[in-house]
Amino acid sequence: MKSVDKHNKIIVSATKVFAKKGFFNARISDIAKEAKVADGTIYLYFNNKFDILISVLEEEIGKIIDQIEKAIEQETDPVKMMTIFIEKHLSAMKQNKNLAEVIHIELRQSDRLVKEYRNTSFKQYIDVISTIIKKGQEAGIYRTDILPDIAKRAFFGALDEVSRIWTTPGNVKYTVEETSEQIIALFLSGMQTTT
Amino acid sequence: MKSVDKHNKIIVSATKVFAKKGFFNARISDIAKEAKVADGTIYLYFNNKFDILISVLEEEIGKIIDQIEKAIEQETDPVKMMTIFIEKHLSAMKQNKNLAEVIHIELRQSDRLVKEYRNTSFKQYIDVISTIIKKGQEAGIYRTDILPDIAKRAFFGALDEVSRIWTTPGNVKYTVEETSEQIIALFLSGMQTTT
DNA sequence: AAGAAGTGAATGACTATTCATTCATCTACC
């Protein structure tokens, strides 16, 4: 029987290899070697190289989305929801640096399939943000002149770029906590002093 | 004599092809056809395929950096500096969609050379932001608990992701002006209502 | 022993790069 174990081992190995070399420079034989299976075995579990990439994104990001959505469901305060989103996202990225790198690099592919992907699971992800914003606006906590459609992008972009701190060497000095606080400060209160 | 004209024609064509297909899926023959030259001619102007990509980034982003730096030099008010940065960046991206797409996609390559590139010209670009923040902090206009090193990333990430509005189809409805205003509102005043 | 799972060498498609050749333009000499 094809084992779930092996499937996972290939996913994890592929994540590692994609993170290091990028999708196009990663060879199937690299992934096979990393996973300690034969090249051909990969094709028992995945249709083709691209299928591996999409699976990495689907399964691994899927886990994070689920986790964040579950944590936010419990909350009613839009400020806390936002805080949770930021903290969960950043700590997930810091914890799984390979995945973070794959997201940085590969979510930007111009390939049709990746674009499609970006339009489904990814969209779901950033729409969590606009939902939070809308709730906050209804509650009178967030300004109504903020357009959730633009703010959600700004927000995700900021988080994504900031999380590079942990994937580019020499920038390790910031903790998840202080980074989260910075993002919260920036987006909730803004940069200007309140005089 | 090798003409500057032809060099430019190749750069522009390459930008177009890279934007459409991404670096790895772009064939030299695609670029040659787009530029209406022979495949071999490309190698009279560039060392290899990668050299073309780096040249696109260097030359085209270089132009934007120069333009922004020049515009900001005139200013002393940190709020206006910030506003100018945002507006110039967004309008440059909206104007040159091919370049915007190449930046979205290719600036994330994990290739050594691209990473190196990201560490020079790109660094210079986002350091313009931290400089503005520091000036604002010295002037007492920006909060001093904001870390410029983190804020600059958040800021660039937000701008970059927001500018995708114009490269992904079906999102054309926002103007540069209203998008700029949103970003300014978000980063300067924050999302919370001031009650 | 049969069927499933695993193997990895062989295949074949793809394309970046090269280079022998062409040809338009320029220079020098009468």
Added chain:
DNA sequence: GGTAGATGAATGAATAGTCATTCACTTCTT
């Protein structure tokens, strides 16, 4: 001012290397 020779930009067919995918064969499991 016209001709012969020199120059080097431009061409595109041929090369050479890479690697995803296949499949004939082996090993494991029940």
